[in-house]
Amino acid sequence: MTANPPPPGSEPGRPSRFAPxxxxxxxxxxxxxxxxxVAALLVNIFERKQEARSTFVxxxxxxxxxxxxxxxxxxxxxxxxxxxxxxxxxxxxxxGSEAMPRVPTPQDPRDTVSTSRLDADPRxxxxxxxxxxxxxxxxxxxxxxxxxxQMYTERQRVAQQPGSCLQCHASVYVPYRRAGNGDxxxxxxxxxxxxxxxxxxxxxxxxxxxxxxxPGTMRLRITRPxxxxxIRAYRASQGVPDYDVNRDASRQxxxxxxxxxxxxxxxxxxxxxxxxxxxxxxxxxxxILAYYDSVGQNDWVHxxxxxxxLKAQHPEFEMWNQGIxxxxxxxxxxxxxxxxxxxxxxxxxxxxxxxxxxVNRACQTCHRFSEEELRSRAEAIxxxxxxxxxxxxxxxxxxxxxxxxARRAGRGEADLATARSLQRRAQFFLxxxxxxxxxxxxxxxxxxxxxxxxxxxxxxxxxxxxxxSFRPSVPR
Amino acid sequence: xxxxPRGAGALSGTVLSLVAAGALGAAAGTGGFTFIYAxxxxxxxxxxxxxxxxxxxxxxxxAWLKGSHHDxxxxxxxxxxxxxxxxxxxxxxxxFRHSLAFTTGWFxxxxxxxxxxxxxxxxxxxxxxxxxxxxxxxxHGEGETISCIRCHExxxxxx
Numbered sequence: 230m231t232a233n234p235p236p237p238g239s240e241p242g243r244p245s246r247f248a249p250x251x252x253x254x255x256x257x258x259x260x261x262x263x264x265x266x267v268a269a270l271l272v273n274i275f276e277r278k279q280e281a282r283s284t285f286v287x288x289x290x291x292x293x294x295x296x297x298x299x300x301x302x303x304x305x306x307x308x309x310x311x312x313x314x315x316x317x318x319x320x321x322x323x324x325g326s327e328a329m330p331r332v333p334t335p336q337d338p339r340d341t342v343s344t345s346r347l348d349a350d351p352r353x354x355x356x357x358x359x360x361x362x363x364x365x366x367x368x369x370x371x372x373x374x375x376x377x378x379q380m381y382t383e384r385q386r387v388a389q390q391p392g393s394c395l396q397c398h399a400s401v402y403v404p405y406r407r408a409g410n411g412d413x414x415x416x417x418x419x420x421x422x423x424x425x426x427x428x429x430x431x432x433x434x435x436x437x438x439x440x441x442x443x444p445g446t447m448r449l450r451i452t453r454p455x456x457x458x459x460i461r462a463y464r465a466s467q468g469v470p471d472y473d474v475n476r477d478a479s480r481q482x483x484x485x486x487x488x489x490x491x492x493x494x495x496x497x498x499x500x501x502x503x504x505x506x507x508x509x510x511x512x513x514x515x516x517i518l519a520y521y522d523s524v525g526q527n528d529w530v531h532x533x534x535x536x537x538x539l540k541a542q543h544p545e546f547e548m549w550n551q552g553i554x555x556x557x558x559x560x561x562x563x564x565x566x567x568x569x570x571x572x573x574x575x576x577x578x579x580x581x582x583x584x585x586x587x588v589n590r591a592c593q594t595c596h597r598f599s600e601e602e603l604r605s606r607a608e609a610i611x612x613x614x615x616x617x618x619x620x621x622x623x624x625x626x627x628x629x630x631x632x633x634x635a636r637r638a639g640r641g642e643a644d645l646a647t648a649r650s651l652q653r654r655a656q657f658f659l660x661x662x663x664x665x666x667x668x669x670x671x672x673x674x675x676x677x678x679x680x681x682x683x684x685x686x687x688x689x690x691x692x693x694x695x696x697x698s699f700r701p702s703v704p705r
Numbered sequence: 706x707x708x709x710p711r712g713a714g715a716l717s718g719t720v721l722s723l724v725a726a727g728a729l730g731a732a733a734g735t736g737g738f739t740f741i742y743a744x745x746x747x748x749x750x751x752x753x754x755x756x757x758x759x760x761x762x763x764x765x766x767x768a769w770l771k772g773s774h775h776d777x778x779x780x781x782x783x784x785x786x787x788x789x790x791x792x793x794x795x796x797x798x799x800x801f802r803h804s805l806a807f808t809t810g811w812f813x814x815x816x817x818x819x820x821x822x823x824x825x826x827x828x829x830x831x832x833x834x835x836x837x838x839x840x841x842x843x844x845h846g847e848g849e850t851i852s853c854i855r856c857h858e859x860x861x862x863x864x
Contacts, residue, residue, distance in 0.1 A: 253721040260728030264735050271739040273808050281760050570814060573760040594815050597858075 280572040291444040296403045301438040307571050311579030312438075315371035318343065321585045323611045323668040326368040337381040343368040353663075355626050356656060359532025360540060361388045369543075369666060372581055375399075376435040385425065391502035392428025393421040397491035399432035402439050402452040407431075417454040422501035441487040449483040450475050453490035459506025460486070466510055484560035489546035492561075492666070496526055496539075512547040514661045514679055518654065534632040536649035541660035548665045552672030564591045607670055614662065614669025617680040621659045624687035628652055631691050644697070651690030651701055658683035748800055753779040759807050761816065768862030783829045783861055784822060795825060826861075827853060 288303040295301065302309025318341075320327040326343035333340050346366045347353050357363040365383035379398040384390065395401055396417065408431065409416030420428045443450045451457055451474045464472035478486055494517060498505045510516035518539075527537035549555050554564070562577060567590040569578045584591030585607060588600040596603055632648050662669060662676045662683075669676030689701045740746070747755035757766035769775060774783070784799075785792040799822065806812035818826070830853040831838050841851065854860075 250718055250721055253718070253725045257721065257725040257728045260725065260732045263732040264728065267732065267735045267739050270808065271735065271742065274739070274743050277760065277807070570761075589814060 277573040280574045293406075293439075293444055294403055295444060296400055296434055296437055296439060298434060298437045301442075305438075307574075307576050308438075308579045311569075311576075313373070314580040315582070316373040317580070317582070318370060319582070319586055321583050322608050323615060324368065324666060325583055325586070326370045336386070337383075339377065339381055342378075343370050350622070352622050352626050355533070355629055356622070356660070357540065358629075360529045362540060372436055374435070376432075380429065390425040391421060391497060392423035392425055393497055393502045393504040394425055395420060395428050395432055396453055396455055396504055398435070399429075400434040400437035400440050401432060404431045404433075405454070413452070414454045414457075418501075418503060421497075421503050436491075440490075449480065449487050451478075451483075451486055451490055455495060455504045455506050456486065456490040456493070459493070459508050460489075462506070463508035463512060466508070481558065481560055484562040485546070485549070485555075488561040488565070492543055492545035494542055494544040494547055494661075496521070496528065498524075498526075512550050513675075514544075514547075514658055517544075517547070517661075518657055521657075531629070531652070534629055534649060534652060535636060535645070536632070536652045538653050539657045539660075541657055541664045543664050543666055544661055545666055545671060548661075548667065548675065549671040551675040554671070559595075563594075567591045567594065610670055610673045611668040614673065614676050614680070617677055617684075618659070618662055618668075621655075621680045621684040621687070622663075624684040625652070625655050625659055628655065628687040628690040631694050635694050645694075647693040647699075647701060648690040651686045651693060651703070654703060655683045655686035655690065658686065748796065751779060751781055753781075756780045759803065761803070761807055765862045772860065772862050774861050778829075778833070778861070782833075783826050786825055786828065787832055795822075823854075830854065830857075 285304060289300055291301060291304065298309065298312060302312075318326045318328040328341045329344055331340060331342050344367060346368060347363070353366065354363045357366075361384035364387050367378075367382075370378060375398045379385075379394060401417075401420070402413070405413050405416030405420065407416065408419045420431065440452050441449055451460075457474055460474050461472045464470075474486060493506055495504055495506050497503065507517045507520045509520050521539055526539065528540045529538060530536070531538045546561075549561065564584040565581050566577045566579060567584075567587065568575050569590060578587070578590065585604060588603050592603045592607075593600070598606075628648065629652065632645065632652060635645060635648070658679050662679050665671065665676070686701070686703065689699070689703075693699045693701060744755065744758055747758065753766065753769065756762045769780070781792070785795045834853075838853070
């Protein structure tokens with residue numbers, strides 16, 4: 230302060246006597262701003278600490294009859310959010326699904342479907358001639374659509390479908406236990422034997438939380454009797470008697486087995502359509518075919534050739550078992566449901582989907598390369614397998630048309646037997662890769678081998694029609 | 706006439722000073738509390754557990770506990786330079802980046818090491834293992850330098 234301060238506002242250019250006041254105001258405002266920022270940071274740190282501490286809040290009580298996923302979602306909102314996102318329809322290079330508009334009809338009210346695989350490759354119609362799949366077969370959509378897509382597929386209209394289909398297209402744990410008076414396997418057998426439409430009335434939801442989780446502890450568990458019995462038979466073939474998957478499997482095994490409950494090859498046994506996983510000899514394509522041969526199973530008689538043939542159904546679990554990821558102890562969930570950070574907490578991503586749509590979390594956790602590099606590695610494998618698949622498909626349709634011509638030419642049943650048996654074998658091998666949802670990625674070497682053998686069997690079948698003395702390299 | 710505004714000016718000046726001082730004190734107080742609550746002092750030290758304070762490094766910390774270097778080196782031994790000036794410069798830079806990333810959530814998952822931090826780690830491999838690597842380090846191929854952690858990536862922590 231000067232001894233004789235000038236009056237306020239006078240002598241511009243000299244420091245006003247309000248300058249210290251202004252400085253104080255600036256200091257106060259700045260300090261308030263800093264305090265605000267620090268308080269905001271403090272609250273953020275507090276929230277993160279809380280997130281790290283409490284993994285979940287029990288909002289509603291869940292028990293062994295709670296089917297509705299929305300109720301589980303009240304206790305586990307993050308997981309439920311991911312589960313709901315399985316409605317997303319996204320294409321990958323060789324799979325996935327993209328939304329195609331369609332005009333709803335009284336029989337099929339869907340206004341969106343995925344693309345038709347039959348239109349994309351008409352050779353599939355030849356391979357499946359005489360079977361319902363030749364009428365309607367589309368790209369698989371997310372878990373959210375499993376029940377709806379099964380109800381409205383045209384396959385329902387060209388053949389009477391059994392209740393067995395529901396084991397993997399609906400949440401069946403509670404309905405099975407109800408139907409079986411508490412006995413899961415008994416309920417399973419009862420629903421298998423019903424007509425699809427009758428069994429459909431007993432189920433309500435597509436796959437739900439309760440199908441893989443125990444309500445009290447959230448521990449993974451197996452609820453599909455087909456898998457419980459199938460894995461027991463498989464383990465018995467490996468010399469492990471009395472295998473109980475819910476008692477004997479490790480947590481890491483369960484992170485694959487819960488998916489293997491449904492993503493497997495199966496067949497319907499006997500007149501009451503009991504669902505059976507054909508793992509009595511093992512999980513490879515030869516072992517499965519050997520089992521079918523041993524029980525004389527034909528899924529249908531081929532309309533063009535008269536051969537007794539088989540349809541392979543999405544053997545993802547079996548194929549993965551032959552691959553390097555399985556050998557390295559990597560579970561289905563590691564790539565298809567990778568861990569995702571929500572604040573300071575970590576959960577499994579319940580939006581089950583192709584790892585190609587989630588490369589950073591699915592692959593980069595182990596593989597330290599850029600997303601572009603990893604995606605192109607995966608797609609290079611798939612492109613190779615796809616070319617092999619096309620070569621095998623050409624070989625198979627070649628055999629089918631030769632067999633058809635030979636049949637028209639009036640050649641006897643005995644004369645066609647070798648070629649028909651080779652068609653059965655070639656077709657099952659080819660379909661084992663074709664129906665498998667990874668275009669070979671789950672086990673690239675195995676997929677390549679199977680396709681090469683499929684082409685070989687088909688071409689041998691063509692030779693057998695031309696040369697009666699020809700002896701094929703496989704047992705008839 | 707002059708006495709009143711002068712007196713008022715002095716009074717408002719005093720009030721403002723008190724307000725400013727109070728605001729500064731509040732900032733210092735909340736700042737200090739936040740520092741303690743967030744275990745700020747731990748970041749100046751050498752304890753590996755401090756690096757997992759904010760949860761992001763829990764996998765790395767857990768893997769290090771099981772790793773082969775567990776008995777020989779803590780986080781700082783590999784991830785900060787040996788000289789004190791470089792050590793605190795790297796700590797300060799990473800501390801700021803990590804705080805910003807975790808507060809805002811703007812970061813790549815899984816986390817990836819930066820070029821600077823990779824070179825710090827590489828340097829520390831060579832620092833401790835100088836006797837051995839002195840004979841193998843050097844140019845490999847055309848201008849390429851060999852990297853220790855490309856092959857020995859799991860010695861500290863696999864993830």
